[in-house]
Amino acid sequence: DAGVIQSPRHEVTEMGQEVTLRCKPISGHNSLFWYRQTMMRGLELLIYFNNNVPIDDSGMPEDRFSAKMPNASFSTLKIQPSEPRDSAVYFCASSSVWDRETPNYGYTFGSGTRLTVV
């Protein structure tokens, strides 16, 4: 398995533009998590899905952020309009909810997307 795949690796955009980040989870994993990481705030959970359904989006900072998971192999995180304070590294992670009662439970992270909004 190629692991969790995120694209793009780097994104530079101008304030006000729409940004779409993409994630392909590990095949067979049915939980997917979007995180944001900054120096000031560390790793923050934005939203997570179980079986393609959003379970908890309380970490989404505001209405400018939205996330979708149309199928088990793809998710997007969209920011519209983007602002300079959205600059951060965005990570996607996946896990298997079927393992959650077992010691095998854990997250596999992608390499992240470094977003810079100027």
Add this chain to the structure above:
Amino acid sequence: DAKTTQPTSMDCAEGRAANLPCNHSTISGNEYVYWYRQIHSQGPQYIIHGLKNNETNEMASLIITEDRKSSTLILPHATLRDTAVYYCIVRVGSNYQLIWGAGTKLIIKP
């Protein structure tokens, strides 16, 4: 929610054992302790986890105290590539989320 407390930073000499402590005094009986590390600019990487007993794998050893209120991650022969932020995490609650703290920045010195 169970919380963890870790030192902000630590140094260790290359080739020596690195011992990273973690306090989780409010941990409940069925909560696992997980350790991840994040090397600069990469996504966090799983290292090891445990419930009660000490655990060892090819990367590290995990020592959990008998009362489960603290644990220590041991990297037996630290190399420069082990320089990273190490997160001690307790799996929390019915939603099985991993709650991330600030971690310990471990610097391995030649």
